[in-house]
Amino acid sequence: MLRKFTRESLKDSSLSTKDRDRCKNMFVLGFVYWMYNRSLSSSIEFLNLKFKSKPEILEANVTVLKAGYHFADTSEIFSNRYEVKPAKMSKGLYRNIIGNQAIALGLIAASKKSKLDLFYGGYPITPASDILHELAKYKNFGIKTFQAEDEIAGICASIGASFGGDLAVTASSGPGIALKGEALGLAMMLEIPLVIINVQRGGPSTGLPTKTEQADLFQAVYGRNGEAPIPVIAASSPSDCFTMAYEACRIAIEHMTPIFLLSDGYIANGAEPWRFPRSKDLVDINVRFQKERKEDDLVYMPYKRDEKLVRSWAIPGTKGLEHRIGGLEKHQETGNVSYDPENHHQMVKIRAAKVDKIADYIPLQELESGSENSKLIVVGWGSTFGAIKTAVRDLATEGVDVAHTQIKYIQPMPKNLGKILSNYDKILVPEMNNGQLIKLIRDLYLVDAKPLNKIKGMPFEAQEIKSAILNMLNF
Amino acid sequence: MSKVSDFKEQVSKLTPKDFASNQDIRWCPGCGDYSILKQVQAVMPELGIPRENIVFISGIGCSSRFPYYMNTYGMHSIHGRATAVASGLKAARPDLSVWLITGDGDSLSIGGNHLIHMLRRNFDVNILLFNNQIYGLTKGQYSPTSELGKKTKSTPLGSIDHPFNPLSLCMGADATFIARAMDREPKHMREILLHANNHKGTSLIEIYQNCNIFNDGAFSTFTDKEIKKENSIYLEHGKPLIFGTKGDKGIVLDGFQPRIVNLDSDAELSEKLWIHDVYDRNKANILTRFFDDPSNEKALPRPFGIFYQESRFCYEDALREQLVGVKKSKGTPDLDQLLSGPNTWEIK
Numbered sequence: 107m108l109r110k111f112t113r114e115s116l117k118d119s120s121l122s123t124k125d126r127d128r129c130k131n132m133f134v135l136g137f138v139y140w141m142y143n144r145s146l147s148s149s150i151e152f153l154n155l156k157f158k159s160k161p162e163i164l165e166a167n168v169t170v171l172k173a174g175y176h177f178a179d180t181s182e183i184f185s186n187r188y189e190v191k192p193a194k195m196s197k198g199l200y201r202n203i204i205g206n207q208a209i210a211l212g213l214i215a216a217s218k219k220s221k222l223d224l225f226y227g228g229y230p231i232t233p234a235s236d237i238l239h240e241l242a243k244y245k246n247f248g249i250k251t252f253q254a255e256d257e258i259a260g261i262c263a264s265i266g267a268s269f270g271g272d273l274a275v276t277a278s279s280g281p282g283i284a285l286k287g288e289a290l291g292l293a294m295m296l297e298i299p300l301v302i303i304n305v306q307r308g309g310p311s312t313g314l315p316t317k318t319e320q321a322d323l324f325q326a327v328y329g330r331n332g333e334a335p336i337p338v339i340a341a342s343s344p345s346d347c348f349t350m351a352y353e354a355c356r357i358a359i360e361h362m363t364p365i366f367l368l369s370d371g372y373i374a375n376g377a378e379p380w381r382f383p384r385s386k387d388l389v390d391i392n393v394r395f396q397k398e399r400k401e402d403d404l405v406y407m408p409y410k411r412d413e414k415l416v417r418s419w420a421i422p423g424t425k426g427l428e429h430r431i432g433g434l435e436k437h438q439e440t441g442n443v444s445y446d447p448e449n450h451h452q453m454v455k456i457r458a459a460k461v462d463k464i465a466d467y468i469p470l471q472e473l474e475s476g477s478e479n480s481k482l483i484v485v486g487w488g489s490t491f492g493a494i495k496t497a498v499r500d501l502a503t504e505g506v507d508v509a510h511t512q513i514k515y516i517q518p519m520p521k522n523l524g525k526i527l528s529n530y531d532k533i534l535v536p537e538m539n540n541g542q543l544i545k546l547i548r549d550l551y552l553v554d555a556k557p558l559n560k561i562k563g564m565p566f567e568a569q570e571i572k573s574a575i576l577n578m579l580n581f
Numbered sequence: 582m583s584k585v586s587d588f589k590e591q592v593s594k595l596t597p598k599d600f601a602s603n604q605d606i607r608w609c610p611g612c613g614d615y616s617i618l619k620q621v622q623a624v625m626p627e628l629g630i631p632r633e634n635i636v637f638i639s640g641i642g643c644s645s646r647f648p649y650y651m652n653t654y655g656m657h658s659i660h661g662r663a664t665a666v667a668s669g670l671k672a673a674r675p676d677l678s679v680w681l682i683t684g685d686g687d688s689l690s691i692g693g694n695h696l697i698h699m700l701r702r703n704f705d706v707n708i709l710l711f712n713n714q715i716y717g718l719t720k721g722q723y724s725p726t727s728e729l730g731k732k733t734k735s736t737p738l739g740s741i742d743h744p745f746n747p748l749s750l751c752m753g754a755d756a757t758f759i760a761r762a763m764d765r766e767p768k769h770m771r772e773i774l775l776h777a778n779n780h781k782g783t784s785l786i787e788i789y790q791n792c793n794i795f796n797d798g799a800f801s802t803f804t805d806k807e808i809k810k811e812n813s814i815y816l817e818h819g820k821p822l823i824f825g826t827k828g829d830k831g832i833v834l835d836g837f838q839p840r841i842v843n844l845d846s847d848a849e850l851s852e853k854l855w856i857h858d859v860y861d862r863n864k865a866n867i868l869t870r871f872f873d874d875p876s877n878e879k880a881l882p883r884p885f886g887i888f889y890q891e892s893r894f895c896y897e898d899a900l901r902e903q904l905v906g907v908k909k910s911k912g913t914p915d916l917d918q919l920l921s922g923p924n925t926w927e928i929k
């Protein structure tokens with residue numbers, strides 16, 4: 107029927123039948139515009155731009171769009187019309203943003219603010235490839251994108267670039283991250299800045315490449331041989347991808363460490379309005395390359411640490427700092443290969459303490475809603491943010507007071523998180539996996555948190571979270 | 582005095598000793614690696630490159646400990662991946678002189694993929710591939726270059742793995758500089774190292790290296806005084822292919838077929854000897870196929886020296902050109918413009 111209507115409205119057009127049929131989505135769009143009581147102008151504007159050089163196609167699309175609208179109006183198939191009032195949002199200038207695009211912008215912003223060249227080494231994989239595509243568009247920012255021969259080469263090239271003094275990034279999804287595992291361990295031993303982005307998809311193995319899931323949290327936190335702690339942070343919405351990508355760069359550079367940024371298919375491809383920041387409002391990122399060594403200076407110690415337990419970044423080309431680093435265990439200060447048992451024991455402790463110390467340099471955990479007197483707290487991470495927020499807000503209007511907090515810094519956790527959790531008898535942890543964050547929380551804070559798991563390759567609906575909350579509160 | 586001459590003087594004052602680090606060398610006594618290290622340290626001052634601009638990157642294996650012994654920048658990376666690390670480093674920092682140390686297991690087995698991709702991209706990196714035809718660090722398993730039938734701990738009945746012909750593989754990956762050297766021929770090796778350094782693009786030198794613990798004498802046919810000249814041929818650009826203890830043998834090309842001729846008895850043919858041309862890809866392909874088992878009576882001699890060389894753009898230069906070009910056409914970028922994007926709206 108759709109095809110019939112479309113052809114009918116285009117009976118005067120000179121387009122081929124095939125091209126006419128391709129306009130049928132516009133008929134549906136016009137129909138929907140009527141249903142939601144909105145003006146066609148933004149879509150017409152878009153079509154004008156898109157088919158500027160093809161006036162016939164432009165005309166056909168607009169004709170069919172309008173035909174759909176008028177059909178809805180006159181046919182009376184639907185008697186209900188809806189009006190969506192503009193969402194309550196803070197004042198300011200907004201734009202639309204998609205998660206993967208926001209990650210790319212966050213990386214570019216960090217590169218500009220830190221004055222480091224951005225190097226991106228990666229291999230195509232769903233749903234992370236768009237980060238590579240986005241970055242490749244902005245080469246005028248001096249961005250070097252390197253499509254490597256495989257996932258391992260993607261991260262190893264980034265390690266090489268970081269050793270050379272670039273802000274180095276690699277991105278992938280679960281199976282690709284698995285391949286990068288050994289190199290992650292190397293980056294951790296080298297103690298050089300490196301941002302690793304995992305846009306999670308349904309797993310295990312090749313799993314559900316086009317579906318969303320949060321099942322790689324353990325992989326990020328634990329997935330390496332030996333004890334190889336790496337900080338882990340997670341974005342909670344498309345626009346938050348910008349903030350967290352920027353944060354990932356800041357932490358990597360200022361703490362000389364590889365860092366995981368977790369996103370997922372849902373927010374990677376999802377869009378939302380974004381009150382974008384001004385560049386001058388972004389926090390500074392301090393890069394401190396070790397300065398060249400003068401003749402009377404002491405011998406350079408590559409693994410000597412500052413008060414943050416961070417070593418210095420000495421890049422090739424700097425006189426007097428020639429040194430060798432590698433994946434073998436190294437002596438605490440000289441960085442030379444060391445098999446000394448006491449040294450190894452201490453180095454494992456130091457590397458763990460170094461990551462823990464990052465907790466002093468991240469924001470404290472805050473409640474999204476509710477108070478310490480609420481009867482229950484919902485603890486989320488990543489893309490469950492929107493659904494939890496809606497569920498908790500709906501309940502509030504129904505008189506059920508529930509608190510909500512969304513964890514963005516997962517390793518290390520914010521210093522006050524344990525204290526916040528101790529205020530509640532009931533803790534609900536919704537995750538799109540079989541229970542991962544919940545195990546970290548139970549382990550760290552010995553609290554009796556309850557899971558809510560959805561492992562269907564689909565995001566939560568607010569209703570599902572609402573019912574779980576009500577259930578826990580014995581309603 | 583100008584800064585430039587200051588700088589040159591400082592660089593030229595360096596000696597091989599300046600390139601030796603303070604670390605104890607841990608290779609087995611008598612290992613071929615020692616000679617290679619010595620030759621590399623010997624040529625370093627001749628390059629005229631400040632020490633801080635030189636980087637050695639290695640993978641895993643006996644040879645890959647090499648960077649620890651060089652007083653330059655260095656990274657001992659992970660198994661097979663030095664090529665990938667060096668690619669990123671060179672893309673980020675084309676100004677550095679990057680040397681890559683690898684072995685037959687490291688670059689032809691676990692790292693085979695990265696090797697061929699580095700060669701086709703032609704990063705300006707010098708690769709020294711120590712080929713000892715065995716896994717030394719893991720104590721003596723056969724490697725991808727071990728000969729068929731080789732008995733090792735992992736092949737008690739003899740290897741049934743057809744070995745790689747490394748240089749032929751490199752030709753297949755469109756390498757722009759390939760050469761072969763021998764741990765026991767230090768002077769020749771130093772020459773090749775200098776040529777490799779001067780070549781713009783990936784230079785790959787396969788170095789036959791004796792592992793005296795697990796594969797002693799693997800290359801004795803090419804190193805034993807009495808027989809080496811019968812079994813090896815040293816290539817020189819523009820010179821005829823002549824070998825033999827008395828220099829009495831030569832190679833002619835019969836169509837695509839190389840043939841050994843006796844210079845004394847085949848006077849007529851000796852006029853038509855194959856003249857080595859490092860820029861001839863077809864001939865280089867045939868030369869890499871001089872790979873017979875030396876025990877075979879009709880075996881062609883094993884070539885040493887530079888097989889092939891061509892000039893082709895390097896990845897890092899093309900990358901730079903693109904970045905400069907796009908900056909010119911799109912203008913200096915503005916971060917705030919990027920953040921706002923083309924469409925915004927205001928909520929008041």
Ligand code: SF4
Pocket residue numbers: 607608609611612613614643713717718791792793794795
């Ligand atoms: S095992 Fe062989 S290759 Fe390794 S150091 Fe000893 S002799 Fe050299």
